[in-house]
Amino acid sequence: MDIFLQSVVNGILAGCIYALFAMGLTLIYGVLNFVNFAHGELIMWGAYFLYLFISEPFSLPLSVAVAPAILCTVCLGMVMDFAIFRPLRKADRLTLLIAAMGLSFLLRNAAQFFWGAEVRTYGLEISRGFQFLGVSLTAQQILIIGVTVACVILVYLLFFRTSLGKSMRAVSDNLDLARVVGINARRSIRAAWIVSAALAGTGGILLALDTNLNPEMGVINLVKAFAATLIGGVGNLWGALLGGLIIGLAENLSVLVISPGYKDAVAFAIMVGILLTRPYLVTGKRTD
Amino acid sequence: MSKFKALFAIVLLVLFVASPVRAAQDTIKIGAAFALSGSIAVYGEGFKKCVDLAVDEINAKGGIKGKKIQIVYEDNKSTPKDCVMAVRKLITVDKVPVLFGPAGSSNFMAAAPVAQQSKVVMMSAQGTAEKLTQAGPYIFRIIPSNAKQGQRLAKLAFDMGYKKVPVMYVNNDWGLDLKDGFVDSFRKMGGVVTDVIPFDEKKTDYRTELLRANKGKPAAIVNLTYINEGSIQFKQAYEMSIKTQWLCGSAARAPKMVELAGKAAEGVIGTYPSIPQDTKQYKAFKEAYKKKYGDDKIPIFGDYNYDMVYLAVKAIEKGGYTAEGIRKALPAVAKGYKGVTGDKTFDAKRGMLNADMGLWTVKDGKIVDYKK
Numbered sequence: 002m003d004i005f006l007q008s009v010v011n012g013i014l015a016g017c018i019y020a021l022f023a024m025g026l027t028l029i030y031g032v033l034n035f036v037n038f039a040h041g042e043l044i045m046w047g048a049y050f051l052y053l054f055i056s057e058p059f060s061l062p063l064s065v066a067v068a069p070a071i072l073c074t075v076c077l078g079m080v081m082d083f084a085i086f087r088p089l090r091k092a093d094r095l096t097l098l099i100a101a102m103g104l105s106f107l108l109r110n111a112a113q114f115f116w117g118a119e120v121r122t123y124g125l126e127i128s129r130g131f132q133f134l135g136v137s138l139t140a141q142q143i144l145i146i147g148v149t150v151a152c153v154i155l156v157y158l159l160f161f162r163t164s165l166g167k168s169m170r171a172v173s174d175n176l177d178l179a180r181v182v183g184i185n186a187r188r189s190i191r192a193a194w195i196v197s198a199a200l201a202g203t204g205g206i207l208l209a210l211d212t213n214l215n216p217e218m219g220v221i222n223l224v225k226a227f228a229a230t231l232i233g234g235v236g237n238l239w240g241a242l243l244g245g246l247i248i249g250l251a252e253n254l255s256v257l258v259i260s261p262g263y264k265d266a267v268a269f270a271i272m273v274g275i276l277l278t279r280p281y282l283v284t285g286k287r288t289d
Numbered sequence: 290m291s292k293f294k295a296l297f298a299i300v301l302l303v304l305f306v307a308s309p310v311r312a313a314q315d316t317i318k319i320g321a322a323f324a325l326s327g328s329i330a331v332y333g334e335g336f337k338k339c340v341d342l343a344v345d346e347i348n349a350k351g352g353i354k355g356k357k358i359q360i361v362y363e364d365n366k367s368t369p370k371d372c373v374m375a376v377r378k379l380i381t382v383d384k385v386p387v388l389f390g391p392a393g394s395s396n397f398m399a400a401a402p403v404a405q406q407s408k409v410v411m412m413s414a415q416g417t418a419e420k421l422t423q424a425g426p427y428i429f430r431i432i433p434s435n436a437k438q439g440q441r442l443a444k445l446a447f448d449m450g451y452k453k454v455p456v457m458y459v460n461n462d463w464g465l466d467l468k469d470g471f472v473d474s475f476r477k478m479g480g481v482v483t484d485v486i487p488f489d490e491k492k493t494d495y496r497t498e499l500l501r502a503n504k505g506k507p508a509a510i511v512n513l514t515y516i517n518e519g520s521i522q523f524k525q526a527y528e529m530s531i532k533t534q535w536l537c538g539s540a541a542r543a544p545k546m547v548e549l550a551g552k553a554a555e556g557v558i559g560t561y562p563s564i565p566q567d568t569k570q571y572k573a574f575k576e577a578y579k580k581k582y583g584d585d586k587i588p589i590f591g592d593y594n595y596d597m598v599y600l601a602v603k604a605i606e607k608g609g610y611t612a613e614g615i616r617k618a619l620p621a622v623a624k625g626y627k628g629v630t631g632d633k634t635f636d637a638k639r640g641m642l643n644a645d646m647g648l649w650t651v652k653d654g655k656i657v658d659y660k661k
Binding site: 007130137256257 | 326331517521545549
């Protein structure tokens, strides 16, 4: 029983990370209608920005360094949009997809240029997890769950309780129509980038706190986040959250019965199943 | 206008044709398809340091018959596909007759047939898979194979009194090979392998795999893992309060692993192809490394890479700067050669004839030899 419960907890943890990534991914998809393959690099840069601020010459304490790190990630997200995606606003989906992929390589190699390919850590002292009901959880893991919940609540408030959120949803529904009724589309798009990058930076920092930093950390988890996005319905924020949790739980619970060598296969089998039964998600037609 | 075109053509000719030809006469080029980016770049950077150290030493003493040695590095991006491309580029563009192949048995074996078909000598300083050199007579390795290490690990587990153990292994050629070597020997001794758990490389979350390995709270778990994967696993096991004796292979034996895993790596025991560290060769190497790089944390397999450079250079000196000459000269120059990593005599399969296996452990944050 402990093993089952612990696997559920492990699944939720993995799911929280996937969900944070998937929410950012789906947000950009919803507003701009393309898959931002460079999202994984925002995640990775978020983690490395924190590393930058806690090491020389800044040497900030970890908790203080989080704010400038996320701020830098947001700036990077806005620069990405300004330099690459805004000039391509009218381009077709394929062009945007390839531009995003190219950007992903550029940013990954840039990180490697500055910090090298070696694996790094924030150097936190590791500790035994708290035990209850035979399940162990560390402070970092509780932080992951807590921050994910907080992010979901904040994003909910932004989307459904502010006029900016309303206009973002309108742009997401129909860009042209939103413009016709006088919604400032440019402002909505900028807001989407800020939220998406902030989610990516937060997720990246949490992931690095829990494990290590390396230039590939974003890209590895992005594929799962992408699967989560598809499961939840592209452009759907709640779907992304749910999709992340489903993937996290499915792959962790599957290990109890089948060989862990097939852990990834489970996640992608679910994704393929969704694609086969709900193919409109990738053809670009809206679900609603 | 035509004069201008002619001039342009000459400039082009000089730029693209003349200069590489001249460069080739001045230096002796050796290729190196190393992982300088991608998942195992953490190893590649260390190899490069040790190769550069050996090359600097040889060049300082006048190179090969007055010609300087130049290593042509080609990034293999840690993937089998790019390893093939890197090796192909070194062979066709740089036209090297001998090259140092990619690390990681899977990567090396993907590229080995390319070298064999082009009749170019390819050497490995870290590929321990049983079948590593099977592509043909141009493929050499200067490190002992996994079967020998698997046997040693089984003996270690048995001697320590662990008769029932689960085995975790990284799901690639290296892990599979070592796992097979271990499981075979362990069963023959009368041991029981309770569970076999493959895991993927490059993941950030191994909690559930660890949980499964810890089912029934085994006194020891055999974990055939890498630096990054190992550090995450030991950390996550520590956090989940999994208390067991970890038994590992050689690939986790790296200061970097201990640095990343911190106190969670404390007490891990493993096997590795041992290198007698009290020889004058080893001491000289360590001294030279410290002098050049300022620390004495020798990168994992760095010593083998250092020996590989010397063997290749000796083979070029004896057999001439052709692939055929180097291939024929290698076994002769290696016979009885005492390098930093011990005796380098080749066996019939172009692997190492002699293989001493050592034991390592992590004590007070340092990797030291394990003694009972």
